[in-house]
Amino acid sequence: MPKSLISIHDFTKEEIIHILEIASGFEKNKSQKILEGKIIACIFFEPSTRTRLSFETASNRLGARVIGFSDTDNTSISKGESLKDTIKMVSNYVDMIVMRHPLEGAARYASEIASVPVINAGDGANQHPSQTLLDLYTIQQTQGKLNNLTINMVGDLKYGRTVHSLLQAMSHFSPKFIFTAPEELMMPEEYKDFLDEKKISYTETSSLTEYLDDTDILYMTRVQQERFSDPIEYEKVKNVYRLEAKMLRNVRDNMKILHPLPRINEIATDVDDTPYAYFYKQAENGMYIRMAIIAYLLGYK
Amino acid sequence: MKINEKHLIVSAIKNGTVLDHIPASSIFKVIDILHLTQDNNQITIGSNLDSKSLGKKGIIKIADRFFADEEINKIALVAPQATINIIKNFEVIEKKIISIPENVNGIVKCVNPMCVTNHQDIETRFITISKGSDIQLLCHYCEKVTDSKNLKIISDK
Numbered sequence: 001m002p003k004s005l006i007s008i009h010d011f012t013k014e015e016i017i018h019i020l021e022i023a024s025g026f027e028k029n030k031s032q033k034i035l036e037g038k039i040i041a042c043i044f045f046e047p048s049t050r051t052r053l054s055f056e057t058a059s060n061r062l063g064a065r066v067i068g069f070s071d072t073d074n075t076s077i078s079k080g081e082s083l084k085d086t087i088k089m090v091s092n093y094v095d096m097i098v099m100r101h102p103l104e105g106a107a108r109y110a111s112e113i114a115s116v117p118v119i120n121a122g123d124g125a126n127q128h129p130s131q132t133l134l135d136l137y138t139i140q141q142t143q144g145k146l147n148n149l150t151i152n153m154v155g156d157l158k159y160g161r162t163v164h165s166l167l168q169a170m171s172h173f174s175p176k177f178i179f180t181a182p183e184e185l186m187m188p189e190e191y192k193d194f195l196d197e198k199k200i201s202y203t204e205t206s207s208l209t210e211y212l213d214d215t216d217i218l219y220m221t222r223v224q225q226e227r228f229s230d231p232i233e234y235e236k237v238k239n240v241y242r243l244e245a246k247m248l249r250n251v252r253d254n255m256k257i258l259h260p261l262p263r264i265n266e267i268a269t270d271v272d273d274t275p276y277a278y279f280y281k282q283a284e285n286g287m288y289i290r291m292a293i294i295a296y297l298l299g300y301k
Numbered sequence: 302m303k304i305n306e307k308h309l310i311v312s313a314i315k316n317g318t319v320l321d322h323i324p325a326s327s328i329f330k331v332i333d334i335l336h337l338t339q340d341n342n343q344i345t346i347g348s349n350l351d352s353k354s355l356g357k358k359g360i361i362k363i364a365d366r367f368f369a370d371e372e373i374n375k376i377a378l379v380a381p382q383a384t385i386n387i388i389k390n391f392e393v394i395e396k397k398i399i400s401i402p403e404n405v406n407g408i409v410k411c412v413n414p415m416c417v418t419n420h421q422d423i424e425t426r427f428i429t430i431s432k433g434s435d436i437q438l439l440c441h442y443c444e445k446v447t448d449s450k451n452l453k454i455i456s457d458k
Contacts, residue, residue, distance in 0.1 A: 009443065083421050105417040105442025124415050190446070297317055 004111035004118040007127045013172040014144055015296075020137050022287070022292035022301045026061075027274045030288075031034045038143070041094040041115045042068035045077065045101040050261060050283055051121050051130070055098045058290035074230030084113055091115045091181040096298060109167070117297040125161050131260055132165040134289040139170075139217055142256040148172075152178040154209055154267060155241055156160065156223035157187040162260045163221060167191055177202035178211045182237045185227065208241055213250045218243075218276075220266055238265065245270040258282050314347060317364040319386040319393075320376070323347050327358030327379040333456045334375050334408055335368070342366045354382070370397070375408055377401045378436060378452060400439055401429055408454040416443035425455070 005011065011019070026032065042057045044052050052070055059066045069075050077086060083106060090097055091114035099107055100121040107120035107127070122128040140146050151170060153163045157179050168191075169175065177195065179187045179202060188202065195202055205211060210220070223241055226232040242265060243257070259267060260278040271277050295301040323331055328348050331337075337344055351356035373385055377399045385397035392415040405427040413416050418425045418440070427438035427447065438447045 083417070084423075101417075102415070103417040103420055104415045104445070105440065106421075108442050109421070109423055124421060124443075126445075233413075252351050 002117045005129050006108045006111050006120045008129045008132045008169050019292045023137050023288040024059045025295055026288040031061050035062040037062035038064040038095045040064045040066050041090050042066055042098045044070045045072050050101055055153040058287050062291055064075040065123055087114050112129050131162050133167050135166050137289050138285050148174050149215045149216040150176045152215040153219045155182040155223050156186040158183045160221045171263040173197050179204045179209055182206055215255055218257045222264055241242045241266055244268040245274055248276055267271040310428040314362045314364045314388055315391055317366055317388050320361040321361040321384045323380040323383050324356035325359050326353055331376050332453045333454045374399050376401045403429055410455050411440045412447040412451040413443045413445040418442055
């Protein structure tokens, strides 16, 4: 079975650091045609903007060609083709598969039946490892290190897959965590148990401003309306977790604000022009990280 | 006299396997896990028998059938305290204690409705994690935990 990237646990700490180094090389030199003659399938069973475009751009910048689909409407899947048959067929055509699927575990299954490496570009609410790696890359880029940082995660910590994967990946680097979330969306026990086991300290709060000035990385996430059974509760929470420029007066100089995007209203646009906003650059970094993952799994770096 | 009473309730077998100390609520799950509905051997099933340790227990006697350890260990999920008696010529020649298997494949349904195994024709796979006395199953695919409260056995039907 060729090496795939399905879950952030699939990479060791050393591999993670290696990927970040390769990505930094690609950031310095954006077009390296090392995959000339290769074909990469980007098969997206549900819509995505950033992830699909950045994987496709990454493939093109490496000199590979891209085939695929961005929704299932015009494919045999709409006729009822099984995931197994789709993957078996595509893996006979190409050198690598990048896939997003609404069902959790779909990418793991695909990696077991495909004859080529599979990159999970999101399987429902489960894993999205390239997002985690680009978050790590961005954290390192802004702080000059990964070790001993205070990461303040804000928003939907209950269902947000990006915060769960980032928490697990950061656990290699002796972090301190602050979890800022409304009562309904607190970090689940299983992740707090995981941190207890690793002897990593964390603090919980429902106030966005409480630890804002003690934070190195402010990792904002979107609070989704569909998570609330009571629409009034959502309206209350929505405004409490809105970051505005005036709240940033006393933050640390090195503090940077990350967000996996899309943002709705949780970061006011006046924050964009402060030196702390870093989410656009974070999205750009996604391309270098995806180049690094592709090149690594195909054995070129 | 007590022994005789028991014999009247569930008759002895000459050769085969006796699964005892199954919680009464798990007896039909054990039948499913061991595929006994498809077994042609003589099978005697007793349920809701009085038990000192379990309150109500179940017992299954399967004539002329002997199980491999890995097969019998699967019932640890629903009857961790079950005892396995191997009978030859009406005598118990061996008592086995079941142990919890490290991997559980194709027996249990994943609790996560969005798990790929609940939508496509894929055999379920779990890694067993014990939390105290509770057995939890970590899905190999969706990475979610199915605990004993939510354990659903995939039946043959």
